[in-house]
Amino acid sequence: MTAKKVVVTGAAQGLGLACAERFHADGAEVVLVDIDEARLAQEAERLGARATPLVSDLARMDAASAEALIAAAEVAMGGIDVLINNAGVIHQADFVDFPEEAFDRTLAVNLKAPFLLGQAAARAMIAAGKGGAIINMSSVNAELAIPNAVAYACSKGGMKQLTAVMAVGLIRHGIRVNAIGPGTIATDMVSRSVAQSDEARRTILSRTPAGRMGEPSEIASVAAFLASDDASYIVGQTIYPDGGRMILNYTMPVEE
Ligand SMILES: NC(=O)c1ccc[n+]([C@@H]2O[C@H](COP(=O)([O-])OP(=O)(O)OC[C@H]3O[C@@H](n4cnc5c(N)ncnc54)[C@H](O)[C@@H]3O)[C@@H](O)[C@H]2O)c1
Numbered sequence: 001m002t003a004k005k006v007v008v009t010g011a012a013q014g015l016g017l018a019c020a021e022r023f024h025a026d027g028a029e030v031v032l033v034d035i036d037e038a039r040l041a042q043e044a045e046r047l048g049a050r051a052t053p054l055v056s057d058l059a060r061m062d063a064a065s066a067e068a069l070i071a072a073a074e075v076a077m078g079g080i081d082v083l084i085n086n087a088g089v090i091h092q093a094d095f096v097d098f099p100e101e102a103f104d105r106t107l108a109v110n111l112k113a114p115f116l117l118g119q120a121a122a123r124a125m126i127a128a129g130k131g132g133a134i135i136n137m138s139s140v141n142a143e144l145a146i147p148n149a150v151a152y153a154c155s156k157g158g159m160k161q162l163t164a165v166m167a168v169g170l171i172r173h174g175i176r177v178n179a180i181g182p183g184t185i186a187t188d189m190v191s192r193s194v195a196q197s198d199e200a201r202r203t204i205l206s207r208t209p210a211g212r213m214g215e216p217s218e219i220a221s222v223a224a225f226l227a228s229d230d231a232s233y234i235v236g237q238t239i240y241p242d243g244g245r246m247i248l249n250y251t252m253p254v255e256e
Contacts, residue, residue: 003050004227005077006027007070009117012039014187015137017221018216019084024051026224033058034087048118050190052076058087060106060114068114070124079128082227083121086116090152090192090193103151111161115150115162118177122170127204131174133227136163138179139217140242146194156181167236176235178226183242184249206251210243 001013006023010016011032011079020043024030029050034040044053056069074080088110091102123133128175131209140148142156150217159179167177184204190213195201205211220243225231 004081004225005031005073006082006084007031007033007073007080007117007121008084008086009033009056009113009130010037010137010232012043014189015182015185015216016084016086017043018220019086020047020051022217022220022224023082028082028242029077031074031076033069035059036047049089050162058117059089059108061108061113061116063119065118066113066120070117070120074124079130080121080124081130081132083117083132083134084137084223085117085134088137088139088152088155088189089114090189092148094148094194095150098150099143103154104188106151107155109157111158111162112150114159118162118166122153122166122173122175125175126173131176133231134166134170135173135223135226136175136177138163138181138238139179140183140240140245142179142181142238143246161184163238164236171235176226177233178231178234178236179227179238180219180222181238181240181242181246183208183214183240183245185219187216188199202254205254207231207245207248208243209252211250211252214243 006028010019011020012034020032024047024157031052033054035057044051078147118148136159138159139156141153142160163179
């Protein structure tokens with residue numbers, strides 16, 4: 001089989017970078033998309049051949065810029081087989097104080113951009129006639145609530161249905177769409193938000209039967225599987241690599 005041609009958004013760090021690294025190590029051509037130009041250039045250069053950086057602000061994405069981004073990725077790689085809609089942001093505030101601007105921005109990056117890029121990528125895949133895979137980075141917050149992150153939870157809940165609707169619409173073209181819903185994975189997003197203090201960390205672990213946060217590579221491996229023929233009959237699912245959080249109906253003892 002020829003090497004996969006993969007687009008990953010939010011690829012300058014965290015889970016997106018881990019996905020880009022994993023696909024690249026498996027022999028893929030990778031286009032890394034991010035708003036953080038300096039970090040993106042540095043990581044693409046570190047990966048070397050078969051890695052192309054594309055700077056884009058997904059908060060401002062419209063249909064035309066989504067088409068343009070996918071077209072640029074196709075030029076860079078000679079096609080597109082896999083889209084990983086990974087970029088995401090979280091804003092934390094009490095529900096009653098949650099700013100309108102933060103709600104709009106979170107929905108734009110976390111839900112509207114994946115919709116537009118999914119459309120553009122699907123059109124390119126249909127035109128090429130070889131099928132493909134689209135993977136949306138959701139969260140356990142597609143199902144579970146945290147009180148101070150209303151926009152994030154709404155975006156991930158929406159992504160569950162975006163994934164399902166895309167999947168049933170695109171499977172007849174041989175395009176499989178699935179989502180990954182990580183629990184708490186050790187990235188910048190987590191250390192800046194839900195795990196800022198020791199107390200917050202303990203709260204997370206009290207809800208994590210595995211007794212530790214996940215590693216970004218443990219999410220990238222799920223993405224690699226979902227993009228592979230080993231997952232050929234998995235359609236429209238959100239898979240939860242979460243250390244057991246979703247099935248836990250109590251709290252776990254945590255060492256001080
Ligand atoms: N880390 C976790 O525990 C966790 C858990 C569940 C879901 N997720 C999801 O995984 C994805 C990645 O999370 P992460 O932990 O790696 O986050 P992160 O903050 O470490 O990285 C996010 C990346 O997205 C980029 N980005 C942000 N806004 C952008 C924009 N407007 N345009 C282009 N790029 C933009 C950032 O520059 C950054 O490189 C997100 O969708 C997040 O919701 C993460």
